[in-house]
Amino acid sequence: MPPPTHDPSNPSSSNYSQLPPPTHLTVDPSSSNYSQSSLPGTSPRPSLSPSEPTSFPRHSTSSSYSQPSQPPQSQSQPQTQPPTFNDTARGNNQNVRTSTIRTSTATATGAPTTRPSHQSPPHRAAGPPSTLREKIFHALPPHTGPLNVGFMEIELPVRQPRTFSHIKRNGEYALKLDTVLFAVYYPCEGPEETPKEKAMFARDRIRRCRGSGNWEGFDGTGDRQQEGEGEATGQSRGKGKKQKKNGGLTRPPWLPRPRLSTCKGYANFANMPNAPVATYFALTSMFTKLPAWRNAKLSDGPPLAGPEEMGEEALNRGFSDTSELTLVWGPRPAPDAEELRRRRAKYPVIMFSHGLGGSRTVHSTICGELASYGFVVVAIEHRDGSGARTYVNKEGSAPDLSSQNLDRRSNTEREKEEGSIFTTKRRRKENAKRKPYYMVDYLFPLDNAQDTRPHNPAGVDTELRSAQIEMRCAEIQEAFHVLNMINDGQGEEVARRNLRKKGNKGSSSKGLIGINWDDWAGRLYLEDVTMMGHSFGGVTAAQVLRLREDFTWISQGILLDAWGPAMPEDSSEEHKIQKPILALGSEAFMHWKDNFERVEKLCLEAQDAGVPSWMTTIRGSVHLAAADFAVLYPNWMSLLMKSLVNPKRAIQLHVESALEFFRMTLPEQHHSRFSRAWPFEEGLLTTTAGAANEVSFDFRPNEKWVAARLKIPHEFKLRVRSWAKRRIQPGPDVPRDGRGKPLAGLVDWGAGNEIWVHISPDKEEVPNVSEEAE
Structure with missing residues (x-):
């Protein structure tokens, strides 16, 4: 597929081709119930011309609806390939996002496709090997993408130190911007494998193939079989030589340093005593490591190979021409220097903003997953008093x-x-x-410490939250300035000024040692950057999308369970969202009426501007489903917050929804080199069957617990039934992780029924789920 064409002379035109078959939500006014049905006679359509126009009507909201009497049943559903949105005009100071929507071919044979059952990604990088640490302490799951993940921390003085708002604590301004701190998750080259690590990797591949039932490549041909033979016969590079473990690379800790002090910060944030919180962290996750390599070499990207190395997989993945070059991940002969420079990949960039109590590592699972699929993710640690605890190093050498x-x-x-x-x-x-440093703890609003609660009579402290959002936007701009320096070949200057180095507070002794900054020069796409955030970070992302003149380099946004009431009110036309947006929420927040309406308003702003937007909900999920806490403490999430979905599956749904969104919004040249190795599309944003989108209130909590947790009727019976099902062979509809292990939750809805789509470009009516169930 050729890259999109750009017409800078026409920055305001919008030209869309038709989407997959539209679906309608029909409402029965007498019963206030709604259901979804496909249009009569609709079927998957062939690809349409990019020039065929269509329009995006404003989505009207219907009246309230009653609770369904029975939960929806899983069923097989037709699916077409999702549309692709690509820019047709992109100016230097673009205010309105103009796009072209294109649909891809269904299959090589032209036959309609069906929604696939849950499958593991086709390829997965080795990643750090499992150690005794993962068996003793709570561990983060390995990344499922085809690329290893690198990690580095950077703290630099800002260009213009300043304060925000007149808010003070202990006689000093509370919101001070002196430095910007962020972690970078990026695709990297893994360490050279020792014979022992090769054996561990081979056993891991065998377990994955046994779990997925796919033994292709172990029949005597292919890279995996060759590697297994090399391990079995001992014919591996470096045999007989003493090698450094993992090639000298180390893994960063999940808890930011100093870890004990960070535990105390979380105790203060949760209003709990220090001793039990620190003790519990010490026994569970204080020594947990990220499945990433610190300061590893930036990956050159996946090589291109011929179709003979892919076989029928090219046809199964939907390529109409087997002569088309496809991605193959594995060892290949080393190219010469000129060929290496030509084939080095450039990576799209995501800026990530955490929520209240967060840090640069609290969303490491999602950030690392996206990095393993070919993105550079910049996770900013905000110093605005929204994190549990962070340290600001003062500028200057020792x-x-x-x-x-x-x-x-x-x-x-x-x-x-x-x-x-x-x-x-x-x-x-x-x-x-x-x-030489100062500490920033969570900043509680005066006389309104619990302003985050839905039923707080005082509401949100808008003065504090608006000032924090303003400071967060400034930190994002400073982090982007550092990225520009790195991309322009000034990486050595960044390393020289970096304050996260040996001897400074909260720093690793390695600092940025080992990074070859020449590898980073010109390797980032710093246009069409994605803004992404969770909770309060989702509100920050929405504000960034609104400030188009200040963030011309941001082209789309992803809001993960955004905290809508904290969004500053701004009805001015110049600050309305006019860029593609994906709002992916939890079921716990869906039942919060005010929050749902605020997020819905943001998505409708984008629809009114003629750009696509989606608003979806992950069934059975809670607010922390997008954070590492859900993965590290799944039992607490299930027992206290009544989470129904498997936490690893919830992470999968977040990541795969984001990847589908990127396929449709990012310019094709930004992802075409990586997207063929992304997971098999489940059509999470293009749901077209009624059962998949029939919102249920079966797990709606009492008003006291709205947004905090769900309610499970007949909880003991459901848990016993779920335990019994996990003891037998799981069915084909049970999702699996990258190693082929089933990801069963308390309730498994089946493929196509795990996400509710409230707003999407192919819908003309949207149910008002903010109304209470009758």
Whole structure:
């Protein structure tokens, strides 16, 4: 498929071709029930011309509806390939996103496709090997993408230090911007495998193939079989030589350093005593590592290979011409220097903003997953008082800081030498100024500490939250400036000014040692960047989409369970969202009426501007489903928050929804090199069957627990039944992870029924799920 054409002379035109068959939500006014049905006589259509026009009507909302008497049943559903949105005009200061929608061919033979059952991704990178640490402590799952994941931390002084708002704590401004801190998750080259690691990798591939039932490649041909033979015969590079474990690469910790202090920050955020929280973290996840390599080499990208190495898989994946080049992941002969420069991949960029109590690693599973599929994800750690605890290092080298008479003694040493006067407010302020860093804890609103609760009579502290969003936007701009420096070949300057290095607070001793900055020059797509965020970070992402003149390089946004009431009110026409948006929420937040209406309004703004938007809900999920806590503590999520979906499956649904969104919104040249190795499409954003989109209130909680958790009727019976099902062979509709293991939850709805689509470009009516069930 040729790349899209651009017409800079016509920046305001919109030209859309038709989407897959539209579906209608029919409403019975007498019963206030709704159901979905396909239009009579509709069927999967062949690909349409990009020039064929269509329009996007505003989605009207219907009246309230009653609770369905029975939960929807899983059923087989037809599916067409999702449309693709590509820019036809992109100016330097583009205010309105103009796109072309195209549909891809159904299959090589032209036959209609059906929605696939749950399948594992076709290829998966080796990733860090499992160790005793993963068996003792709570562990994060390995990434399922075809690329290994690298990780680095950068903290740089901002170009213009400043404060935001007049809000003060302890006599000082609470919102100060001195430095910007972020973690970068990126595709990397894995470490050179030792013979022992090759054996572990081979056993892992055997387990995956046994679980998925796909043994193709183990029949005596193919890279996997060849690697297995090399391991079995001992003919591996480096045999007989002493090698460094994992090639000298290390894995970063999940809890940011200093880990014990971070635990205390979470205790303060949850209003709990320090000792039990720190003890529990120490016994469970204080020593958990990310499945990523610190400061690893940036991947050159997947090589291109001929169709003989793919066989029938090319046809099964929907390629009409077997001579078309396809992606193959595996060892290949090393190209010469000129060929390597020509074939190095460029990566699309995602800016990620965390929510309240978050950090640069609290969404590492989603960030790492996206990186394993070919994205560079920049996870910003905000210093606006929205995180549990973070440290800001002061600018200056170690000699400079020593010359400033900074006090590096511990608190205990100072207490012994200076006596009780140390505890006075004046002495504390003096010592704080002399430290080479300062700490930022979660900032509770005055006289309204629980402004996040749905039924809080005082509502949201708009003054504080608006100031925090303003500071967050400034941090995003500073992080993007650092990315520009790296992409322009100034990586060495970034490393020289980096404050996250040995000796500084919260830093790894490795800093940025080992990174070859020449590999990063010119390797990032810094136009058409995606803004992504969870909860309060979702509100931040929406604000970034609104500020088009300040963020001309942002082209689309993904909101993960956005906290709608914290969104600043702005009815001005110039600040309406005019870029594609995907709002992916949890069922717990769907039952929060005010929040649902705020997020719905954002999506309708985009629809009114003539750009596509989606609003979906993951069934049986809770607010933390997009965070690592759900994966690390699944039992607590199930018992306390009544989560019904398997937490790993919830992560899959987030990632696969985002990948489908990228297929339809990003320019094709940004992802065409990677998207053929993405998971098999499940049509999560193109649901067309009624049962899949019939919203249920079976698990709606009482008003007291709205947004916090779900309600499970006959809970004990359901848990016993779920336990019994996991003891038998799971059916084909049970989703699986990258290793082929089933991901069964308390309730399994089956393929095509796990997501409710409330708003999408191919719908003309949207049920108002914000109304209470009768």
